[in-house]
Amino acid sequence: EVHLVESGGDLVQPGGxxxxxxxxxxxxxxxxxxxxxxxxxxKEREGVAAIDSDGDTLYVDSVKGRFTISQDGAKxxxxxxxxxxxxxxxxxYYCAATPPSPEGFTFNSLRASDYSYWGQGTQVxxxx
Numbered sequence: 001e002v003h004l005v006e007s008g009g010d011l012v013q014p015g016g017x018x019x020x021x022x023x024x025x026x027x028x029x030x031x032x033x034x035x036x037x038x039x040x041x042x043k044e045r046e047g048v049a050a051i052d053s054d055g056d057t058l059y060v061d062s063v064k065g066r067f068t069i070s071q072d073g074a075k076x077x078x079x080x081x082x083x084x085x086x087x088x089x090x091x092x093y094y095c096a097a098t099p100p101s102p103e104g105f106t107f108n109s110l111r112a113s114d115y116s117y118w119g120q121g122t123q124v125x126x127x128x
Contacts, residue, residue, distance in 0.1 A: 009122030022095030038091035047110025
């Protein structure tokens with residue numbers, strides 16, 4: 001059974017930093033497509049950052065230069081380092097994963113519909 005468990009969410013002041021982690025079990029982590037999404041109250045879920053098995057990354061424009069997605073295959077962990085946080089970054093952050101294609105290809109995608117497995121989310125609040 002696949003499990004994705006996020007951690008690291010917190011209340012932080014504008015300009016501060018946080019590191020989110022996603023512990024993955026039940027799938028062959030190193031061959032997955034993985035991403036971070038967020039959902040603010042009253043808004044649709046938004047893709048924030050994604051990474052493929054080659055380490056190629058993709059970011060939504062609003063977080064470029066501030067957020068960094070990374071993966072540690074040995075520890076089966078996906079991370080999101082968030083710097084220079086803004087109040088508009090406040091949301092529940094979700095980790096997502098999906099298996100490779102039958103041909104073995106992975107991708108970096110910011111579309112929620114591309115992912116099969118989801119965590120329960122961790123709350124990030126940016127406020128003074």
